[in-house]
Amino acid sequence: MSTESSWVQNSTDEDLSDDDFLFTEDDLDASIGDRLMLSYFVANKRVFIDRTPCRTSLLTGKMYMLEILNGHPDVCHRNFWMQKHVFMNFCDTLKHKGLLTDGKKVSVEEGVAMFLMIVGHTTRYSIIGDRFQHSNNTIHKWFKRVLRAVCSLGTEIISPTNQNGPHECLLRKYPFFKNCIGAIDGMHVAAWVPASRQTSFRGRKTNVTQNVMLACNFDMKFIFVHVGWEGTANDSRVFIDAVTRPSNNFPMPRGDQFYLVDSGYPNMPEFLAPYRG
Structure with missing residues (x-):
């Protein structure tokens, strides 16, 4: 019996390390096959790779x-x-x-x-x-x-601004909008979500959107933006989440101040009442 065969018989599974199994006959055959395939690919690379420049416009x-x-x-x-x-x-x-x-x-x-x-x-x-x-x-x-x-x-x-007195654009409507500091409305913005979550993001027009709530002042500057809600979410639910979650930092009205709110928010005056001071 050869020395190699006697070593195999006297060895146990515990004596064999992982390195002893790195190279087997199957691996050797596979390695030779990979080398032959690589050699063939290199020799015929012009067939497999189109080296024609793609972007050749003179207008960079x-x-x-x-x-x-x-x-x-x-x-x-x-x-x-x-x-x-x-x-x-x-x-x-x-x-x-x-x-x-x-x-x-x-x-x-x-x-x-x-x-x-x-x-x-x-x-x-x-x-x-x-x-x-x-x-x-x-x-x-x-x-x-x-x-x-x-x-x-x-x-x-996008941050609140300090406003002293009524805005000049409201003077013609004074005193009806005396303490109005801005307007709140919502809109649907196109969203890109995984297929598993698209159902909840499809609005009434079947498009994949997210319901975004925005507040702006009378200088036409956004002072608050609340994003991430599904397109099927109700406007009132988005608003309540925006004003009740402290981490959102919603610019609360002070004293008798208030926001103009779109008619799409049902019963919004009742929701806004606690924030008028």
Whole structure:
């Protein structure tokens, strides 16, 4: 009997380590097969990989941005849903606050432009990639960057403001709206949710939406936004959750102050009564 066979007979399962089972005859055959397949793939890579450049437009993303920002004002508004001065001020604010910085190949202006076109026109990454001559990975990376920056900036922009006396736009309605500080309304915004939860997010128009409650002052500035509720949720239920949960920081009216409320909120005066002071 050979030395190898005698060793196998005298060995027990406890004596064998995991390393002894790393290479078996089956694994050796599989390894040889993988090597042959890899060799065949490398030898015929031109058949499997199309190396024809995909994005070959002479109008790069940087040139496209220069064309829009130096062109007619309406072109910027149609593409980004912002006037040129608003767009540039928005980008400068993100830079000044340190929320975004220029990348090696993509500037802040270009990244914000891609974000606004995706959000404003529900455009796919592939279409934006063809327009700005960037890969889908680059577009996805910048979309997430700008989204985080906008969310961080939103906590500073969407905040209550101190108002002394009636707003000038209410003077003609005085004294009927003497202590009115804003208006509350709800709207349905398109949502992207897993298939297992889409039923509760389908509203009466069968679209997948979320019910969003918003409050704004008379300067047309949002002072409170409450998101995340399913499209089938009742407006009153969304409102009660917004004003009763302390973590939401709802801007409560003080004294005789009150909000104008949309008629879609049934029995809302009774709900608002405890918050009038």
